[in-house]
Amino acid sequence: MKPEVLKAMRLFILFSLFFLFLTNAFSQTVITGKVTEEKGEPLPGANAYLQGTYDGASSGENGVFKFKTAKSGTQVLKVEFMGYEPFIQNLDLKGDTIRFNIKLKEAFNQLNAVTITAGTFEASDKKQAVTITPIDMVTTAGAAGDVYGALQSLPGTTVNGESGRLFVKGGDSEESQTYIDGSLVSVPYNSSAPNQATRGRFNPFMFKGTIFSTGGYSAEYGQALSSVLLLNTNDMPAEDQLDLSILMVGLEIAGTKLWKNGAVTGTLSYNNLQPYMSLAPQNYDWAKAPESVNGAVSVRQKTSKTGMFKFYSSFDKGGFKLCQQNLDAGGTPIDYQLTNGNQFLNASWNDKLGGKWAVSNAASFTNNADDILFDQTSVAKQIQGAHLKSVFSYPFSEKFILKMGGELFSKKFSQNVKMPNETHNNSFINHTFSGFTEAQIYASTKFVTRIGGRVEYSDYLNRFTLSPRFSAAYKITDKSQFSAAYGWFYQNPVDDYLLYTDLLKPERADHYTFSFQSSVNSRTIRAELYYKDYKDLVKLTGGEFYLPTSYNNSGSGYAKGLDVFWRDKKTIKNGDYWVSYSYLDTKRDYRNFPEEAIPTFASKHNLSVVYKHWFGNLRSMAGANFRYSSPRVYNNPNSPVFNGEKMLAYRSLDLSWSFLYRQHIILYAAATNVLNFKNEFGQRYSNTPDVNGRYPGAAIQPGSNQFYVVGCFITLTRKGNANQLDKIE
Amino acid sequence: MKKIILSFAVVLVSLVSMAQKPEYYQAMGETLGQFGTSKDVADFQALGNKFQMIAAAEKSEWLPLYYHAQCYILMSFMEQDAAKKDSYLDVAEKSITSMLEMVPAESEAFVLQAFYLVGRLVVNPMERGQEYSGLSGQALGKALALDVSNPRAKMLKIQMDMGSAQFTGQDPKSFCPAAKELLANWDNFKPKSPIHPNWGKDQAEGIVKGCE
Numbered sequence: 001m002k003p004e005v006l007k008a009m010r011l012f013i014l015f016s017l018f019f020l021f022l023t024n025a026f027s028q029t030v031i032t033g034k035v036t037e038e039k040g041e042p043l044p045g046a047n048a049y050l051q052g053t054y055d056g057a058s059s060g061e062n063g064v065f066k067f068k069t070a071k072s073g074t075q076v077l078k079v080e081f082m083g084y085e086p087f088i089q090n091l092d093l094k095g096d097t098i099r100f101n102i103k104l105k106e107a108f109n110q111l112n113a114v115t116i117t118a119g120t121f122e123a124s125d126k127k128q129a130v131t132i133t134p135i136d137m138v139t140t141a142g143a144a145g146d147v148y149g150a151l152q153s154l155p156g157t158t159v160n161g162e163s164g165r166l167f168v169k170g171g172d173s174e175e176s177q178t179y180i181d182g183s184l185v186s187v188p189y190n191s192s193a194p195n196q197a198t199r200g201r202f203n204p205f206m207f208k209g210t211i212f213s214t215g216g217y218s219a220e221y222g223q224a225l226s227s228v229l230l231l232n233t234n235d236m237p238a239e240d241q242l243d244l245s246i247l248m249v250g251l252e253i254a255g256t257k258l259w260k261n262g263a264v265t266g267t268l269s270y271n272n273l274q275p276y277m278s279l280a281p282q283n284y285d286w287a288k289a290p291e292s293v294n295g296a297v298s299v300r301q302k303t304s305k306t307g308m309f310k311f312y313s314s315f316d317k318g319g320f321k322l323c324q325q326n327l328d329a330g331g332t333p334i335d336y337q338l339t340n341g342n343q344f345l346n347a348s349w350n351d352k353l354g355g356k357w358a359v360s361n362a363a364s365f366t367n368n369a370d371d372i373l374f375d376q377t378s379v380a381k382q383i384q385g386a387h388l389k390s391v392f393s394y395p396f397s398e399k400f401i402l403k404m405g406g407e408l409f410s411k412k413f414s415q416n417v418k419m420p421n422e423t424h425n426n427s428f429i430n431h432t433f434s435g436f437t438e439a440q441i442y443a444s445t446k447f448v449t450r451i452g453g454r455v456e457y458s459d460y461l462n463r464f465t466l467s468p469r470f471s472a473a474y475k476i477t478d479k480s481q482f483s484a485a486y487g488w489f490y491q492n493p494v495d496d497y498l499l500y501t502d503l504l505k506p507e508r509a510d511h512y513t514f515s516f517q518s519s520v521n522s523r524t525i526r527a528e529l530y531y532k533d534y535k536d537l538v539k540l541t542g543g544e545f546y547l548p549t550s551y552n553n554s555g556s557g558y559a560k561g562l563d564v565f566w567r568d569k570k571t572i573k574n575g576d577y578w579v580s581y582s583y584l585d586t587k588r589d590y591r592n593f594p595e596e597a598i599p600t601f602a603s604k605h606n607l608s609v610v611y612k613h614w615f616g617n618l619r620s621m622a623g624a625n626f627r628y629s630s631p632r633v634y635n636n637p638n639s640p641v642f643n644g645e646k647m648l649a650y651r652s653l654d655l656s657w658s659f660l661y662r663q664h665i666i667l668y669a670a671a672t673n674v675l676n677f678k679n680e681f682g683q684r685y686s687n688t689p690d691v692n693g694r695y696p697g698a699a700i701q702p703g704s705n706q707f708y709v710v711g712c713f714i715t716l717t718r719k720g721n722a723n724q725l726d727k728i729e
Numbered sequence: 730m731k732k733i734i735l736s737f738a739v740v741l742v743s744l745v746s747m748a749q750k751p752e753y754y755q756a757m758g759e760t761l762g763q764f765g766t767s768k769d770v771a772d773f774q775a776l777g778n779k780f781q782m783i784a785a786a787e788k789s790e791w792l793p794l795y796y797h798a799q800c801y802i803l804m805s806f807m808e809q810d811a812a813k814k815d816s817y818l819d820v821a822e823k824s825i826t827s828m829l830e831m832v833p834a835e836s837e838a839f840v841l842q843a844f845y846l847v848g849r850l851v852v853n854p855m856e857r858g859q860e861y862s863g864l865s866g867q868a869l870g871k872a873l874a875l876d877v878s879n880p881r882a883k884m885l886k887i888q889m890d891m892g893s894a895q896f897t898g899q900d901p902k903s904f905c906p907a908a909k910e911l912l913a914n915w916d917n918f919k920p921k922s923p924i925h926p927n928w929g930k931d932q933a934e935g936i937v938k939g940c941e
Contacts, residue, residue: 045771047778054756056782058775082820135856238863663899
């Protein structure tokens with residue numbers, strides 16, 4: 001470049017001689033000043049210049065700038081520095097020296113402003129301060145590619161090995177809701193047999209971002225007493241590709257095709273645990289191992305420069321036949337057979353409207369059917385759920401954003417029970433209408449408050465509810481902040497009760513959350529104190545289950561605790577670990593509880609330690625995850641004390657290894673509970689006593705003590721250099 | 730002969746435009762001359778400031794935006810702190826967006842966009858690797874589609890291919906012949922004017938040296 005530049009400069013000098021001759025005719029003005037931030041600290045590197053001219057200078061280390069100009073008359077001085085509001089002043093140039101002391105005000109920018117973190121774990125790679133990232137969601141050992149499994153390594157959750165679902169801050173699993181691209185997923189888990197762990201229906205690789213809120217969430221979300229999980233699907237893929245996954249338990253093939261401003265992805269998978277179960281020891285007898293077929297289509301289309309339309313549709317068909325002991329018939333084996341069919345549709349459209357309005361619309365539809373057959377009884381359950389949602393937001397200024405919207409949740413639940421001598425058909429239809437509004441107000445980059453409210457009306461229960469929500473965050477230093485949240489949360493009673501009664505009110509929980517978070521140098525600490533006050537929980541009066549009057553809202557309870565999270569990506573080279581600890585104290589009096597008692601799903605101490613290490617020379621990522629949950633309680637009908645028995649503590653050390661074999665081929669292996677800790681989830685008992693007046697019981701064991709998986713992921717693209725590394729580093 | 734006429738035409742065009750905006754060409758030439766002596770974040774910030782000033786004065790020129798963004802991308806490579814890296818790249822992104830609106834069919838603009846995306850990737854390769862290598866590859870693809878002879882696009886592509894080869898166990902040296910050919914033909918590419926982008930030969934030399 002240099003010879004050309006010199007040549008060019010010679011030319012310029014020629015031209016500028018003429019120019020200089022002109023300008024020298026005038027006298028020169030010196031402009032000098034000191035640029036500081038609000039507290040008086042000098043800002044080096046600030047840009048001071050006369051607008052529309054070539055006269056200017058940068059400030060030095062002491063914040064001082066100085067330049068000469070041959071311009072005269074009125075000129076505009078502009079002083080700019082990244083992250084600050086520019087300083088603009090008109091000057092009258094007369095050939096003397098003009099001095100300035102300039103204080104720049106920090107620019108308001110929502111990206112670097114304080115965010116409300118009380119109760120919220122956000123997984124996104126856009127911000128530096130996040131505690132977990134989307135990749136963590138899929139690379140946590142032991143999660144085996146299950147979204148909910150990965151979330152159980154975060155504080156506030158309790159592992160329930162016999163369920164696999166999310167239990168958040170002393171809440172039951174039904175108290176958590178899952179949303180995809182803004183709309184509700186009515187049936188987020190696969191169907192499973194009683195006391196058998198389930199998994200989420202969705203492939204975690206579909207999602208680019210996750211917000212897991214364990215309490216105190218925005219007025220935008222209702223119908224959840226404990227937590228909401230917001231999953232956002234990937235935007236436009238980069239290129240056409242074909243992905244092939246081969247695991248011991250199944251196969252998946254996915255193809256992506258791009259067009260102008262749009263793309264389609266089709267996925268087909270088949271899973272069958274039979275070959276695996278015949279190799280690895282199982283604690284249960286399976287007459288037919290779980291088997292499922294899944295197909296999905298997803299379409300993304302840019303509708304304008306700012307608009308995006310997403311559509312996702314999936315169908316699932318699966319089933320199994322499990323052999324269990326019938327404790328009511330002297331332990332004779334009976335088969336429990338389940339067939340599940342699930343169709344799910346989800347669409348969303350986000351865009352900016354005229355002016356500053358932004359809109360996001362979402363809709364989902366679920367049709368889920370379970371057909372269960374055991375001991376000459378057949379049960380057919382069907383859920384048809386729809387959710388429509390529109391949210392409008394308007395920024396009056398960067399510091400004041402108003403959001404409002406409306407929602408409709410529609411649900412039809414029907415159950416058909418056939419026994420040799422009788423048949424029961426029950427069903428209900430409920431529509432919940434809701435509206436919400438919320439204002440987010442920044443007093444400065446350091447202080448933000450969010451105030452909102454939500455109304456809901458259920459036509460089946462004929463009840464209105466009003467939920468105020470309030471949260472705030474204050475930045476103490478650049479790297480640390482306090483955050484608090486308060487709100488009332490309502491949720492309709494569970495389907496199994498609504499099937500028989502419409503005399504109930506929605507259940508209620510009030511959340512109080514206070515949290516502290518500090519991130520310095522890729523190390524993050526977070527501590528959160530919370531209190532939850534449960535009201536209007538459903539109680540059974542002891543009457544016949546099919547009578548509407550056998551249910552009321554006299555239940556109540558509380559949960560309080562401390563959640564601690566520590567993450568460190570810095571100390572160990574190529575290593576990254578986090579530690580989650582939760583202390584939980586909860587009791588409730590609900591359902592069939594005779595008195596206030598600790599519920600079965602709650603454990604006092606929960607610990608999760610996750611470690612990941614990248615071995616560059618082996619092109620491998622290794623992961624380990626240790627989990628501990630202190631003993632939970634369970635009820636023994638033979639004992640006079642309700643929920644008086646304690647099960648074993650839960651312990652598991654899970655390992656995983658991924659190896660980048662070729663540019664487009666990844667080999668993967670994982671094992672759970674490698675130290676073979678004994679895990680048991682209490683006992684189940686017969687419904688009726690035996691001849692001696694005792695209720696016989698049997699231990700609830702996990703499906704198997706350990707689980708192994710070996711797989712291979714292949715990605716084919718035109719260029720041939722993409723891989724599924726983001727899947728399982 | 731054709732070549733001579735062509736280069737004559739280029740010189741003529743640039744002379745005419747220079748004659749129209751002597752102050753602009755002078756300021757650009759002087760500021761570009763300081764690239765060689767800039768060494769640290771503060772130097773490049775001061776240099777970026779000058780390009781920002783020129784961009785503000787010349788609202789229809791894309792080159793001041795180009796060099797302004799380039800300064801901030803280089804700053805992000807020199808910075809250690811991840812949050813600061815991203816904040817420099819935020820500045821670069823703004824200029825790149827304005828530039829691409831101004832010249833949506835300029836090969837060099839997409840090369841710089843690709844370079845910027847590599848900057849984003851480097852902040853956190855573990856998390857951003859997949860997404861940003863794809864985006865950067867797309868930008869380079871556009872740059873080459875607009876001008877298949879652009880040596881900077883070719884150079885970045887070789888650099889990226891070598892980088893990912895290291896990662897996946899391929900032999901990075903398999904790209905050496907392409908790098909050598911690129912360097913040998915580097916000077917055949919003539920920038921449209923003395924102030925048009927003309928960087929990258931040093932890096933190409935570096936790649937070839939690494940091959941030996």
